[in-house]
Amino acid sequence: MIACAEGVILTFLGLSGACIGSFLNVVVYRLPRECMSIARPRSRCTSCASLIVWYDNIPLVSWILLKGRCRHCKARISPRYILVEALVATWFTLSALMWFWSGRDDAVLAASETEWIAWSVQALVFSVLLALALIDIDHRILPDELTIGGMVLGPALAFAAPDFQHGRSFVRALLDLDAGPRVLALADGLVGMAAGAGVLWLIGWLGARAFRREAMGFGDVKMIGAMGAMLGMWVFLALVVASFVGAIVGVIGMCLGQGRQIPFGPFLAAGMLVVMFAGPQLLELWLGMARAH
Ligand SMILES: [Zn+2]
Numbered sequence: 001m002i003a004c005a006e007g008v009i010l011t012f013l014g015l016s017g018a019c020i021g022s023f024l025n026v027v028v029y030r031l032p033r034e035c036m037s038i039a040r041p042r043s044r045c046t047s048c049a050s051l052i053v054w055y056d057n058i059p060l061v062s063w064i065l066l067k068g069r070c071r072h073c074k075a076r077i078s079p080r081y082i083l084v085e086a087l088v089a090t091w092f093t094l095s096a097l098m099w100f101w102s103g104r105d106d107a108v109l110a111a112s113e114t115e116w117i118a119w120s121v122q123a124l125v126f127s128v129l130l131a132l133a134l135i136d137i138d139h140r141i142l143p144d145e146l147t148i149g150g151m152v153l154g155p156a157l158a159f160a161a162p163d164f165q166h167g168r169s170f171v172r173a174l175l176d177l178d179a180g181p182r183v184l185a186l187a188d189g190l191v192g193m194a195a196g197a198g199v200l201w202l203i204g205w206l207g208a209r210a211f212r213r214e215a216m217g218f219g220d221v222k223m224i225g226a227m228g229a230m231l232g233m234w235v236f237l238a239l240v241v242a243s244f245v246g247a248i249v250g251v252i253g254m255c256l257g258q259g260r261q262i263p264f265g266p267f268l269a270a271g272m273l274v275v276m277f278a279g280p281q282l283l284e285l286w287l288g289m290a291r292a293h
Pocket residue numbers: 045046047048049050070071072073074075
């Protein structure tokens with residue numbers, strides 16, 4: 001059962017998610033167009049350039065009321081706008097429900113400050129990963145603002161929410177360092193950033209030499225660096241997941257005659273989320289399968 005006060009909190013999180021999804025739509029549209037600022041000017045129709053008034057800009061609601069068309073020129077507005085808003089709203093609500101799930105009626109209300117910080121960190125990471133994935137799909141670039149921003153912020157996020165490294169510290173194992181979980185997570189983040197970006201850069205360099213063409217963009221290297229800054233050495237599991245899923249999708253795409261190169265960013269984003277939420281379980285599964293053979 002969900003208590004009333006808990007329902008209010010979950011609704012608030014869902015509405016916040018819808019607003020952040022709406023903001024991400026702006027980020028995804030404007031960030032790759034370098035002459036545009038995120039904050040200004042106000043939104044305009046991309047077809048007829050008329051200003052979009054506030055009541056035509058309400059997350060989830062306006063797209064439905066306008067039936068997916070501009071009020072003035074009736075140009076089609078991509079359903080992706082409302083899908084992104086709905087996705088972030090759903091993620092925020094469901095992740096809070098799962099996060100604080102303990103079988104108690106008031107699990108969300110009883111959550112500690114540490115749990116809320118960890119929830120907020122994953123919500124932020126999800127939002128940034130979604131923006132990166134969509135920009136990569138649209139433009140085949142991963143903007144520095146997000147990747148380098150992630151590298152700068154990542155170690156701090158690891159310090160704030162060390163649980164995403166699942167209690168396993170490479171630095172402690174290697175150096176026999178005795179420190180608190182937060183400091184260890186930060187140290188692992190710095191190591192993971194350097195190792196992840198370094199290895200991916202090396203793979204790209206070898207690939208470019210072997211195939212005599214640019215196989216991987218430097219944006220991917222920076223994105224892996226940002227992921228490692230928070231995940232520590234778990235970044236390599238995320239890279240394996242991304243490559244595995246990417247290879248499957250790539251083969252399916254080739255079979256369907258989609259010859260064009262698919263961007264790697266969305267797969268990296270998926271790999272990071274999988275490892276954040278189920279890294280140890282996935283590792284156990286694979287190690288178990290390896291032992292069985
Ligand atoms: Zn218009």
